[in-house]
Amino acid sequence: MNRYQKERMLFVAFLALLSLTLNQFGYSYFWIIIPIVLFTMYVAYNAFHLEEQFFLKSIIQGKKGKKGIAITFDDGPNAKITPQILAVLEKHNIKAAFFCVGKNAEESPKMLKSIYDAGHTIGSHSYSHSKWIDFSNKKKWRIEIDKSQDIIESIIGKRPRFFRPPYGVTTPDLAKAITGANLLSIGWNIRSLDTMNNNVLDIVERSTRNLQNGCIVLFHDNLEWSGRVLEEFLVRANKMGLEIVPISDLIDERAYEN
Ligand SMILES: [Zn+2]
Numbered sequence: 001m002n003r004y005q006k007e008r009m010l011f012v013a014f015l016a017l018l019s020l021t022l023n024q025f026g027y028s029y030f031w032i033i034i035p036i037v038l039f040t041m042y043v044a045y046n047a048f049h050l051e052e053q054f055f056l057k058s059i060i061q062g063k064k065g066k067k068g069i070a071i072t073f074d075d076g077p078n079a080k081i082t083p084q085i086l087a088v089l090e091k092h093n094i095k096a097a098f099f100c101v102g103k104n105a106e107e108s109p110k111m112l113k114s115i116y117d118a119g120h121t122i123g124s125h126s127y128s129h130s131k132w133i134d135f136s137n138k139k140k141w142r143i144e145i146d147k148s149q150d151i152i153e154s155i156i157g158k159r160p161r162f163f164r165p166p167y168g169v170t171t172p173d174l175a176k177a178i179t180g181a182n183l184l185s186i187g188w189n190i191r192s193l194d195t196m197n198n199n200v201l202d203i204v205e206r207s208t209r210n211l212q213n214g215c216i217v218l219f220h221d222n223l224e225w226s227g228r229v230l231e232e233f234l235v236r237a238n239k240m241g242l243e244i245v246p247i248s249d250l251i252d253e254r255a256y257e258n
Pocket residue numbers: 074075125129166167
């Protein structure tokens with residue numbers, strides 16, 4: 001049972017008790033609307049914070065005691081920006097993880113293959129990454145997940161085990177689809193917010209402020225400034241004495257099904 005199921009059960013019991021009490025003291029049942037609204041707000045908050053592990057377990061940091069940090073890129077492959085990222089990674093001889101959108105991989109299969117061939121990890125980030133994706137039911141989520149897995153497998157010959165929820169939003173339906181597909185939900189504990197800001201130094205400042213061994217850092221490989229952010233970030237991480245390691249080493253999980 002996940003946190004949501006447990007807390008929902010407790011909440012229903014609380015509502016039953018509250019109704020009885022309201023009735024006992026001659027108050028209107030109407031007022032149970034207040035706890036219902038508050039609980040709904042609480043559930044919505046948790047949907048936007050996967051680190052709360054509310055609907056399902058997400059890995060957001062390395063295994064205890066592991067040295068190093070992992071860097072991850074979402075939303076690619078991008079024909080223009082991903083090569084810049086790959087060049088920086090190669091120059092520094094480090095491995096990162098790319099949570100790819102199936103639709104983009106379908107459009108740039110060569111780009112996806114180059115990421116994989118360079119020794120980086122490929123994870124899935126849904127097929128469409130559409131604006132409305134979080135309203136999908138379980139069946140629609142499975143189509144999103146399976147379609148992306150099939151495309152990635154047809155290009156690199158491997159089926160990823162790592163899935164990153166689009167927008168970092170989780171819902172009960174997504175949780176069921178991820179579990180059903182035998183995937184691991186991978187989050188982060190350092191969010192660079194590189195999509196909301198194009199000031200490279202601000203982004204690097206933000207993403208290194210609480211950086212320490214075991215961290216998983218979220219970047220994107222589809223922004224004009226992504227390459228410069230990565231360069232500056234690596235300089236800073238190096239000064240802090242932090243080594244960049246493959247995500248599978250940090251979390252002790254294999255990256256592919258086969
Ligand atoms: Zn994304």
